[in-house]
Amino acid sequence: MTYSFTNLDALESESIYIIRETVAQCENPVMLYSIGKDSSVMLHLMMKAFYPAKPPFPLMHVDTTWKFKEMISFRDARVKELGLDLIVHINEDGVQQGVGPFTHGSSVHTDVMKTESLKQALSKYGFDAAFGGARRDEEKSRAKERIFSFRDVHHRWDPKNQRPEPWALYNGMKKKDESIRVFPLSNWTELDIWQYIARENIPIVPLYFAKERPVIERDGMLLMVDDARFPLNENEVPEMRTVRFRTLGCYPLTGAIESHAATLSEIVQEMLLAKTSERQGRAIDKDGAGSMERKKKEGYF
Amino acid sequence: MSYNLPSSHDPQAVMTYLSKHEHKSVLRFITCGSVDDGKSTLIGRMLYESKMIFEDQLLSLENDSKKFGTTGGDFDFALLVDGLSAEREQGITIDVAYRFFATEKRKFIVADTPGHEQYTRNMATGASTAQLAIVMIDARKGILTQTRRHSFIVSMLGVKHVVLAVNKMDLVDYSQDVFEKITDDYMEMSKGLGFKSVKSIPLSALKGDNIVQQSTNMPWYDGGALFPYLDVVDVGDPSEKIKPFRMPVQWVNRPNLDFRGFSGEVASGVVRPNDAVMILPSRKVSKIKRIVSYNGDLDEARAGNAVTLTLGDEIDISRGDVIAAADCPCDVADIFKLRVLWMSEKQMISGRQYIFRSATNSVVCTLSRPDYCLDVNSFEHLAAKSLELNEIGVCDAMLDRPVAFETYNDNRTMGSFILIDKSSFETVAMGMIIHPMRRSENVHAHKMDIDREARSSLKNQKPCVVWMTGLSGAGKSTIANALEKKLYGRNVHSMSLDGDNIRRGLNRDLGFTESDRAENIRRIAEVSKLMVDSGLITIVSFISPFRIDRQMARDIIGEDSFVEVFVDVPLVVAEERDVKGLYKKARAGEIPNFTGIGSPYESPENADIVLDAVAHSAEELADRLVSYLKEEGFIHD
Ligand SMILES: Nc1nc2c(ncn2[C@@H]2O[C@H](COP(=O)(O)OP(=O)(O)O)[C@@H](O)[C@H]2O)c(=O)[nH]1
Numbered sequence: 001m002t003y004s005f006t007n008l009d010a011l012e013s014e015s016i017y018i019i020r021e022t023v024a025q026c027e028n029p030v031m032l033y034s035i036g037k038d039s040s041v042m043l044h045l046m047m048k049a050f051y052p053a054k055p056p057f058p059l060m061h062v063d064t065t066w067k068f069k070e071m072i073s074f075r076d077a078r079v080k081e082l083g084l085d086l087i088v089h090i091n092e093d094g095v096q097q098g099v100g101p102f103t104h105g106s107s108v109h110t111d112v113m114k115t116e117s118l119k120q121a122l123s124k125y126g127f128d129a130a131f132g133g134a135r136r137d138e139e140k141s142r143a144k145e146r147i148f149s150f151r152d153v154h155h156r157w158d159p160k161n162q163r164p165e166p167w168a169l170y171n172g173m174k175k176k177d178e179s180i181r182v183f184p185l186s187n188w189t190e191l192d193i194w195q196y197i198a199r200e201n202i203p204i205v206p207l208y209f210a211k212e213r214p215v216i217e218r219d220g221m222l223l224m225v226d227d228a229r230f231p232l233n234e235n236e237v238p239e240m241r242t243v244r245f246r247t248l249g250c251y252p253l254t255g256a257i258e259s260h261a262a263t264l265s266e267i268v269q270e271m272l273l274a275k276t277s278e279r280q281g282r283a284i285d286k287d288g289a290g291s292m293e294r295k296k297k298e299g300y301f
Numbered sequence: 302m303s304y305n306l307p308s309s310h311d312p313q314a315v316m317t318y319l320s321k322h323e324h325k326s327v328l329r330f331i332t333c334g335s336v337d338d339g340k341s342t343l344i345g346r347m348l349y350e351s352k353m354i355f356e357d358q359l360l361s362l363e364n365d366s367k368k369f370g371t372t373g374g375d376f377d378f379a380l381l382v383d384g385l386s387a388e389r390e391q392g393i394t395i396d397v398a399y400r401f402f403a404t405e406k407r408k409f410i411v412a413d414t415p416g417h418e419q420y421t422r423n424m425a426t427g428a429s430t431a432q433l434a435i436v437m438i439d440a441r442k443g444i445l446t447q448t449r450r451h452s453f454i455v456s457m458l459g460v461k462h463v464v465l466a467v468n469k470m471d472l473v474d475y476s477q478d479v480f481e482k483i484t485d486d487y488m489e490m491s492k493g494l495g496f497k498s499v500k501s502i503p504l505s506a507l508k509g510d511n512i513v514q515q516s517t518n519m520p521w522y523d524g525g526a527l528f529p530y531l532d533v534v535d536v537g538d539p540s541e542k543i544k545p546f547r548m549p550v551q552w553v554n555r556p557n558l559d560f561r562g563f564s565g566e567v568a569s570g571v572v573r574p575n576d577a578v579m580i581l582p583s584r585k586v587s588k589i590k591r592i593v594s595y596n597g598d599l600d601e602a603r604a605g606n607a608v609t610l611t612l613g614d615e616i617d618i619s620r621g622d623v624i625a626a627a628d629c630p631c632d633v634a635d636i637f638k639l640r641v642l643w644m645s646e647k648q649m650i651s652g653r654q655y656i657f658r659s660a661t662n663s664v665v666c667t668l669s670r671p672d673y674c675l676d677v678n679s680f681e682h683l684a685a686k687s688l689e690l691n692e693i694g695v696c697d698a699m700l701d702r703p704v705a706f707e708t709y710n711d712n713r714t715m716g717s718f719i720l721i722d723k724s725s726f727e728t729v730a731m732g733m734i735i736h737p738m739r740r741s742e743n744v745h746a747h748k749m750d751i752d753r754e755a756r757s758s759l760k761n762q763k764p765c766v767v768w769m770t771g772l773s774g775a776g777k778s779t780i781a782n783a784l785e786k787k788l789y790g791r792n793v794h795s796m797s798l799d800g801d802n803i804r805r806g807l808n809r810d811l812g813f814t815e816s817d818r819a820e821n822i823r824r825i826a827e828v829s830k831l832m833v834d835s836g837l838i839t840i841v842s843f844i845s846p847f848r849i850d851r852q853m854a855r856d857i858i859g860e861d862s863f864v865e866v867f868v869d870v871p872l873v874v875a876e877e878r879d880v881k882g883l884y885k886k887a888r889a890g891e892i893p894n895f896t897g898i899g900s901p902y903e904s905p906e907n908a909d910i911v912l913d914a915v916a917h918s919a920e921e922l923a924d925r926l927v928s929y930l931k932e933e934g935f936i937h938d
Binding site: 005006007008009010012013016017020021023024047048049050051052053054136137143144159162163164165166167168169171173174175186187189191195199265268272 | 318319322323324325326327396397398399400401403408410413422423425426429430551552554555556560562564565566593594595603605606607609620644656658659661713714717718719721725726727728731
């Protein structure tokens with residue numbers, strides 16, 4: 001056997017190191033499980049980091065109640081298969097007020113059902129560290145975020161006041177009421193994620209693969225009619241088109257792309273030749289320069 | 302234009318590309334340059350050329366160029382990489398950011414850091430994981446003081462390979478003379494910095510000369526463009542292959558009684574089942590049983606692999622211990638000579654305790670005064686009492702227990718550390734172990750037959766320190782005096798240490814800076830501990846204004862023997878009393894750093910007793926202390 005240590009091996013080791021460091025330094029960590037491909041990779045790394053033990057912390061899904069049905073069934077199957085604990089948190093206040101993307105618009109919906117809901121859940125369970133699957137190549141403000149990223153009592157990020165992280169020396173010491181977001185996938189790129197999924201045979205939600213699905217076209221986005229809550233305008237008739245998703249979120253806010261990529265290698269091929277970046281399918285990133293930074297200061301993950 | 306991607310829809314070409322990408326090596330580098338040398342432009346250009354930029358990003362770049370841009374007509378590539386809104390508005394890069402791109406041969410991780418002196422810490426952070434540095438120079442300006450500083454910092458952090466990027470060649474008419482002069486100057490300047498390779502390339506980041514391909518604007522240059530050079534430059538360290546095995550234990554994996562594994566990342570060398578290993582600092586020896594992984598047991602693990610090892614023997618091992626090759630174990634020490642870069646707005650306080658974190662270790666340490674502080678521009682050694690933000694110096698550290706280590710030169714992982722403030726938990730410094738100090742080996746604590754217990758049983762009491770803290774004029778000494786008289790009357794053996802008295806003798810060399818105050822408290826705590834060892838009830842009356850120093854006293858003396866008494870009066874009352882006339886002088890500016898006026902008093906959060914010295918007399922309060930000492934069993938009736 002000739003020994004070779006590749007890009008993916010290096011990324012894997014680094015992530016595992018970060019994950020173990022968090023567990024060694026924090027009292028009550030949780031993994032935020034968003035069910036997407038990055039979460040799937042992170043979950044796989046968690047299994048590796050502690051094998052033969054199970055990850056010594058629960059997973060948590062902040063459910064906005066508007067996720068694709070296939071995401072929820074995939075989530076439940078994965079958790080069962082791996083024998084892990086899952087907390088599902090829903091902002092009940094938001095549910096009672098009937099908050100949803102169609103009635104309240106994407107920004108109120110995201111704010112109440114995702115941002116607020118996440119803060120609620122973290123406070124409720126007293127988690128002092130939350131793993132997230134964000135990558136630095138995704139968005140400009142993320143490129144500067146630390147791997148151990150501190151949040152104050154109100155879960156706010158202060159980009160000007162970040163701890164230096166030289167070498168791989170992570171300082172997880174925190175004051176009462178402070179918490180950390182930990183990003184083990186910081187140094188992965190989208191291509192790395194796909195290649196690792198292929199190499200390790202990691203299951204992902206079928207929505208990433210092209211298939212005939214009922215969609216309508218609205219404001220230049222292809223939206224999938226995932227359930228009866230989708231209010232159709234008079235002239236809108238869902239039609240079956242072969243589409244897939246590059247990112248997953250709430251179905252009314254996530255644009256599909258027309259594609260015939262039905263296998264991993266086809267997806268990667270399409271990605272390499274793509275002319276738009278991954279987050280373009282997300283409604284939230286469209287409000288111009290500095291929007292993500294502002295959202296993060298307010299407590300968006 | 303497409304530099305690295307297959308342009309056809311041919312699946313076979315994609316698969317070939319992918320398998321190449323998967324087996325690419327990674328090169329981590331840092332870019333350094335002063336403001337406006339064109340660093341952001343170069344990075345933006347590299348991302349663009351390697352197709353890391355998509356149409357939607359180009360669109361928003363076009364928008365942003367109109368809004369913030371400085372380039373007139375051209376794309377302002379710098380805007381692609383200046384991430385935070387604050388810095389785009391100011392047009393500068395203020396933090397460390399990491400960027401990613403790939404060519405056909407390699408994947409690159411770029412640490413993008415600002416160059417100004419006030420950001421030395423950011424540059425050092427970026428350099429800490431870099432294998433190569435791109436040092437940028439504005440061709441019109443040549444080598445500047447900053448160039449020296451940047452080169453020094455990357456060399457200090459162990460970077461061995463440099464690309465000298467002579468930028469803005471378009472503004473000097475692509476002149477060969479300019480380029481060669483700068484190259485010669487740099488070679489001369491960097492002689493002592495220990496670089497193994499320096500490659501000088503003339504470029505224009507803005508126009509794209511010598512980035513991907515050899516530029517036709519500079520026919521006199523035939524040294525190749527930047528990308529092809531980065532693709533092949535050999536940054537490997539040949540000695541890596543022969544380094545002995547070391548793995549700092551990160552996590553003890555104990556899912557059930559039958560399994561006990563030690564998880565960590567191999568810091569150097571190779572390990573295989575049946576290898577003999579030694580655990581440091583305990584020096585116990587065992588054999589590797591299995592290298593456990595999720596994909597099955599492994600035949601070997603090498604530097605960089607995250608693994609879980611099991612051993613042939615039941616040995617007590619915890620996080621922070623190091624598993625090393627038995628025939629070549631690493632050293633263990635508790636006093637070190639360190640090179641330190643201070644990273645906090647709050648200056649270094651010698652004598653104060655910090656948390657020393659190195660690899661997976663976390664121990665308490667005390668720093669000495671710096672031997673010197675380094676002028677990063679002239680490389681001169683300057684005398685210094687302390688280190689301020691962004692200053693680099695050399696000092697000693699005394700750890701509260703020995704740790705396994707290697708010098709930074711031998712091993713970046715085992716020889717690097719950060720220092721953490723014990724109260725704010727801020728990371729205040731980063732540094733490198735230069736060498737251990739052998740002093741500690743010759744000093745052994747001598748075990749005496751007659752110990753604290755024996756001495757105190759003779760006196761029929763349980764010794765402790767009654768530590769009275771509070772503002773000047775709160776009444777500490779008066780209460781202490783009353784208390785000691787009462788104890789004397791009860792045949793209790795006692796001793797009283799008073800701030801003013803000690804400062805006239807033992808501590809007369811100390812002033813009132815934070816650092817001197819810390820040393821003052823440390824000595825008093827050590828003396829009190831000796832008193833307690835001799836069996837005495839020891840009354841200490843010191844302002845001791847800082848929580849962290851009182852905590853240090855508590856740590857030195859021991860939780861069980863430490864009674865913290867807060868003599869509580871409001872500042873206005875103490876100032877009104879002003880028995881010694883000190884407040885008046887302080888208000889007049891004659892006493893700098895006077896507690897309550899020029900320097901803060903931090904009230905205890907969890908004092909054992911709080912004495913209200915406004916409502917009660919010293920006699921009453923002394924009685925309360927006597928009852929407390931009785932209740933807690935320190936003295937008897
Ligand atoms: N003519 C010319 N201008 C350049 C070149 N590289 C950068 N600049 C300009 O120099 C200015 C500063 O560049 P920037 O990348 O922001 O510098 P940084 O502060 O080092 O990141 C900007 O106006 C750039 O457009 C170059 O190669 N040629």
